[in-house]
Amino acid sequence: MEANGRATALPSTVSQTVGPYFHIGLSWMFSDRVADAGVEGRPIAIQGRLLDGDRQPVPDALIEVWQADANGKYAHPDDEQERRVTPGFRGYARVPTNDEGAFRFMTIKPGRVPAPGGGVQAPHIVVAIFMRGLLRHLTTRIYFADESTNNADPVLQRVPAARWGTLLARSLPGDADVFEWNIVLQGADETVFFDL
């Protein structure tokens, strides 16, 4: 028996791959909009490609994102901050990659959310990635390259500085409201994935 009583907990059900045919069961809720059009905040798009260990596009992946609204409030009862979530804001989107391994979703730039033990986290979006070949999904975070608060973010501080770049979305030269963020599964610029 471990100190926290862990040994008495029921074991969690084992994860299994989403497989190649998840469109059948999961496409009914595909949506590339984290919030309704016109919701308060700065509308942005995030787009990128998902590449495998041979740098080939992954055409059969599913990406889910979850984030706070422009004020850093989550649409969830466990967010006890004393403000309301922006009307029309959900915070969740589910998009598949296409034949070129590309994905894109439209959202509102998230605000800063509280950090454990006080302080705030830099604006970020949490991401879950599912595909054939992943026996359990991967989780990562999207941060924004132009945010000065990144340096004090408690999760980014766990990441070696040399790998920060993999978590940073960057505005396109021609359009400051479109951000590029790619996911690389293996190799020198392998995306940082987190153990939750």
Place this chain on the structure above:
Amino acid sequence: MADRDVYHRNPLGTQPLYSHWPYNSTRKRAPTQPLIVQPHTLSETTGPTFAPELVTPRAADLTRQRSGEPLGERMILEGRVMDDGGRPLRRTLVEVWQANAAGRYLHDKDNHDAPLDPNFIGCGQTLTDDDGRYRFVTIRPGAYPWRNHYNAWRPSHIHFSLFGPAFLTRLVTQMYFPGDPLLSLDPIFNCVSDEHARDRLIAELDLSVSKPEWALGYRFDIVLRGRNGTPMENLAHGG
């Protein structure tokens, strides 16, 4: 470390590793760098919630989504979704998808030479009730070949997707059938070394779920990660 994990972490060895050589597709897709352990923040202890209007009762009966009845062995599938303390997870979304009775998916990338069934889509969704229970009516899916290795066949299975209360309770899994001789040969089912953990992916034949003269019943309970620092209750349900 000042912060304490809000949710229990799964003990080592109870969930699959990303790299699992017998399953070919992991080789170019599993990360090679170690994952970075991160604290549980509000971003991971919250997650999407779903309104009851999102799902219709029809979506839980996979045998009545087209004009006629699908071919195959009709079955009732019931279970409870709970946290690791045995507490029910209420109004959580359960999504399922599967092959038809002949082992064919309604998907343009599935070219297995087996017939599609015009009366079967193979997609269902429901929300759990106040006791964390869900119920689907469907047909038993067939086994089908895949190209992982020579003469590779997947055991019959139903795919499950669950959210639970938080981003970090998200789970995608597969449910299998008792006594399937393909189980011992399947690299996906055998991705964890703990035999008991694997066996919990196998539904139980349950005559109390069956409807006499109509359909066999199976039970498949699902446990999602629970919060730290809350007492363990109702462990009897875990059996």
